[in-house]
Amino acid sequence: MQEAQWYYARNGKSEGPVDLAGLQKLQQDGVIAGHTLLWCEGMAGWQPLQALQSTARAAPAADDIADGSAAPRADEAAVAAAASQDPYRAPTASGTPDVIPLGAGLTGQMGLYAAVVGGNFPIYRKRWRLDQGTANATGTWHWPGFLFGVIWMMYRKMYRMAAIWVGVLAASSVVEAFVDVPEALSLVINLGLSATVGVLANSWYLQHCQREIARAQSLNRDNEAAVRSMLAARGDTSVMGAVIAIAVSVTLGIVGVVLTG
Numbered sequence: 001m002q003e004a005q006w007y008y009a010r011n012g013k014s015e016g017p018v019d020l021a022g023l024q025k026l027q028q029d030g031v032i033a034g035h036t037l038l039w040c041e042g043m044a045g046w047q048p049l050q051a052l053q054s055t056a057r058a059a060p061a062a063d064d065i066a067d068g069s070a071a072p073r074a075d076e077a078a079v080a081a082a083a084s085q086d087p088y089r090a091p092t093a094s095g096t097p098d099v100i101p102l103g104a105g106l107t108g109q110m111g112l113y114a115a116v117v118g119g120n121f122p123i124y125r126k127r128w129r130l131d132q133g134t135a136n137a138t139g140t141w142h143w144p145g146f147l148f149g150v151i152w153m154m155y156r157k158m159y160r161m162a163a164i165w166v167g168v169l170a171a172s173s174v175v176e177a178f179v180d181v182p183e184a185l186s187l188v189i190n191l192g193l194s195a196t197v198g199v200l201a202n203s204w205y206l207q208h209c210q211r212e213i214a215r216a217q218s219l220n221r222d223n224e225a226a227v228r229s230m231l232a233a234r235g236d237t238s239v240m241g242a243v244i245a246i247a248v249s250v251t252l253g254i255v256g257v258v259l260t261g
Contacts, residue, residue, distance in 0.1 A: 003019050003020060003102075004019070004020070004040045004041070004042075004256075005017035005018070005040060005041070006018055006019070006022070006023055006038055006041045007038065007040065008026070008032050008036055008037065008038050008039075008049075008104045009022070009036060009037040009038075009046065009131050009132065009133075010023045010031070010032070010036070010131070010132065014039070017040075022125070023247070024211075031215050032049060032051035033049070033133075033134075034048060034053070034133060035048050035049070035050065035133030035134050036048065036049050036132060036133055037049075037131075037133055038052060047209060048133055051212065055193070082115070083129065084181070088215050104139070109213075110130060111207075111228065112213045112216075112217075112228065112231060113125070113128075113130060113209060114211070115228040115231040115232050115235065116167075116212050116213060116231040116232075116234070116235030116236075117209060117235060117236070118232070118235055118236030118237060119236070119237075124202070124205070124206075124257050127140045127142075127202045128202065130208050135206055135210070137202035137205075137206050137222075138140075138203065140202045140203075141198055141199065141202075141203050142189065142197070142199075142201035142202070143198065144204075145197040145198050145200075145202075145204075146194050146195060146197055146198030146200025146201070147194075149165065149166055149169075149194060149197050150162045150166055150169075150245050150249070151192075151245040151246055152166065152197075153245075154206070154238065154241035154242050154244060154245035155237050155238060155239070155242035155245075156182055156205060156237060156238075156240050157237070157241060158204065158208050159241070161204055161208065162245065165197070168193070169193065172189060172190075172193065176189065188260075196224065199228040209235070211230065211232055212231060212235060213227075216230040216231050216234070
């Protein structure tokens with residue numbers, strides 16, 4: 001019997017196919033992990049590797065798992081129905097993997113992230129590595145955060161983080177004035193603070209969205225429609241917030257010039 005050919009989700013795309021030995025090699029190399037979603041012919045939808053491994057350990061024969069014969073085969077109608085709602089479309093009959101439509105058919109936690117982020121969700125979906133079955137923004141860079149700092153935070157409705165960062169900037173300015181920091185060193189300090197935002201902005205925004213999701217779920221138990229509605233209202237972006245941040249920044253800049261002049 002022909003060995004099953006597996007596809008795996010990576011960076012928003014369906015990659016493969018590979019055989020069982022290939023999957024093991026990918027796992028050893030760190031390309032896939034327990035949370036990575038997999039699919040092979042006969043499965044109604046994508047499943048995490050760790051769930052398939054648990055099934056394999058419970059099965060009487062490893063060979064049956066390897067060639068897929070032990071898994072119940074869904075009828076074509078069920079597979080088609082599942083695929084129409086699954087953010088990961090199964091590969092076509094020709095064997096060429098489809099690009100995963102980032103905004104289509106989102107359900108569960110992925111749908112909640114999409115609701116709170118809004119129009120730029122495809123960007124953050126990639127930065128947060130959500131298609132790998134986890135939410136992690138470590139090692140990513142955020143140019144708007146680096147360039148605009150508090151203005152970007154206000155635009156993304158991260159009001160608490162914006163207030164904290166204003167406090168950090170104010171404290172830094174006071175210390176610099178108190179110890180009479182040279183202008184060149186002051187420039188380096190400010191650049192370092194901006195770089196800190198650039199490095200951490202994606203993680204901060206992820207944590208912000210996770211808090212919003214947890215809050216909406218706690219207030220609207222067993223009502224996903226209400227959860228999504230609340231996330232859409234509290235999430236997305238705020239042009240007014242950005243305008244306020246710009247106005248405050250300009251005002252503080254003018255005051256600083258007047259006081260130092």
